[in-house]
Amino acid sequence: MKKRVLFVIAEPAALASLQSMLAPLANEWEMEFVAKEEEALAILAQSSVDVILSDIHLTGMGGLQLLTEVKSRAPRVIRIASSSCAHRATIVSALEVAHQFIPMPFTAEVLKSTIARAGALGARLTNESLRTLIAGIRTLPSLPHLYQELVAAMGSSTASAEVATRIISQDMAMVSKLLQVVNSTFFGLRRTISSPAHAVALLGIDSVKALVLSVQVFAQFEGSKGAPIPLETMWKHGLITGTSARDIAKSQDVGSLGVEGAFMAGLLHDIGLLVLSTNFPEQYGEVLANLRHDRLSVCDAERAVFKASHEDVGAYLLGLWGVSDAIVEAVAFHHHPGERFQDGFSLLAAVHVANALEEASDPTTTSGIPTPIDREYLTACGLAEHLPSWYKAAGRSPVG
Ligand SMILES: [Fe+2]
Numbered sequence: 250m251k252k253r254v255l256f257v258i259a260e261p262a263a264l265a266s267l268q269s270m271l272a273p274l275a276n277e278w279e280m281e282f283v284a285k286e287e288e289a290l291a292i293l294a295q296s297s298v299d300v301i302l303s304d305i306h307l308t309g310m311g312g313l314q315l316l317t318e319v320k321s322r323a324p325r326v327i328r329i330a331s332s333s334c335a336h337r338a339t340i341v342s343a344l345e346v347a348h349q350f351i352p353m354p355f356t357a358e359v360l361k362s363t364i365a366r367a368g369a370l371g372a373r374l375t376n377e378s379l380r381t382l383i384a385g386i387r388t389l390p391s392l393p394h395l396y397q398e399l400v401a402a403m404g405s406s407t408a409s410a411e412v413a414t415r416i417i418s419q420d421m422a423m424v425s426k427l428l429q430v431v432n433s434t435f436f437g438l439r440r441t442i443s444s445p446a447h448a449v450a451l452l453g454i455d456s457v458k459a460l461v462l463s464v465q466v467f468a469q470f471e472g473s474k475g476a477p478i479p480l481e482t483m484w485k486h487g488l489i490t491g492t493s494a495r496d497i498a499k500s501q502d503v504g505s506l507g508v509e510g511a512f513m514a515g516l517l518h519d520i521g522l523l524v525l526s527t528n529f530p531e532q533y534g535e536v537l538a539n540l541r542h543d544r545l546s547v548c549d550a551e552r553a554v555f556k557a558s559h560e561d562v563g564a565y566l567l568g569l570w571g572v573s574d575a576i577v578e579a580v581a582f583h584h585h586p587g588e589r590f591q592d593g594f595s596l597l598a599a600v601h602v603a604n605a606l607e608e609a610s611d612p613t614t615t616s617g618i619p620t621p622i623d624r625e626y627l628t629a630c631g632l633a634e635h636l637p638s639w640y641k642a643a644g645r646s647p648v649g
């Protein structure tokens with residue numbers, strides 16, 4: 250069956266040239282071209298669409314708002330954002346709601362591979378073995394209420410630092426854990442944070458929101474017995490990876506959305522490890538023994554036992570919680586980013602490097618076999634030259 254692809258481009262000349270450029274693909278795709286957001290939504294309401302590609306700059310609600318609507322009305326549609334202005338900050342904010350970003354003008358070949366890439370993540374997270382594994386998990390963490398409240402409040406017109414502080418302050422146990430975390434040496438702040446308001450003012454609402462999520466997810470596993478990797482080790486590993494990914498993103502001038510996204514992705518990148526090792530302590534012990542004995546990568550050792558990896562489980566969970574696709578992608582591929590080549594900076598690149606640096610300096614979460622930095626991938630993305638400044642930003646010495 251032909252794929253149905255809907256294009257939303259306001260600029261008449263760009264729309265016309267796209268139509269003629271893609272005409273040879275008419276035997277593969279059923280294509281529709283519209284100029285306005287309302288026309289696109291009307292088509293979506295009437296018939297099924299597989300892919301929507303929207304220019305960010307439209308004349309009505311705007312391309313990103315349109316893609317947000319598509320995400321909530323038809324979440325299975327692959328969403329691609331496009332723009333002739335490919336500033337890093339634009340791309341990062343587009344990837345909050347789109348599966349992929351593609352700079353204009355693009356070729357038919359680039360568009361085809363972009364659509365294939367976006368579909369591959371969905372396929373990976375819907376495979377049968379992963380579903381069976383997830384179905385058999387006793388304690389699958391739920392999305393914490395406090396985090397949901399924060400997300401809802403921050404999405405409303407009355408969003409403010411005061412509102413966020415008030416929500417967090419309802420839960421005193423949370424407040425004390427939050428202050429303990431931000432004042433720990435791992436967090437690397439030079440001054441003491443004394444209240445949630447202070448934390449929000451200094452770190453920003455999004456960082457605090459990510460910390461609330463992480464703290465509360467870990468709290469759901471407190472008291473779990475026999476996990477072969479201590480909770481404290483995994484918590485520390487996530488926190489350091491998150492702060493390093495945040496520092497790397499900062500050094501790339503990607504704007505606050507990219508910086509906060511990198512922090513959240515780094516903080517939660519091994520959430521699947523938490524779920525697998527606490528729910529299946531004996532089998533996970535077997536994974537660790539096998540990887541040491543056979544010098545396997547952690548994901549290969551996990552696949553041999555569970556038929557899925559902690560990357561799959563973590564990405565599945567975050568996808569379920571509606572976290573942005575850029576974060577899901579970073580979690581899904583942090584050990585082997587080469588499968589997700591993207592030109593330029595991405596949250597995946599930041600988390601991959603931050604995780605590798607942290608594994609190299611403290612191999613307790615990896616049983617002594619740290620993930621190497623994938624230099625081929627970084628070179629292909631045009632990021633290899635930034636590595637020395639990334640090491641510096643993350644306060645690490647070069648590895649590998
Ligand atoms: Fe990992």
Ligand SMILES: [Fe+2]
Nearest residue numbers: 486518519604
């Ligand atoms: Fe990790």
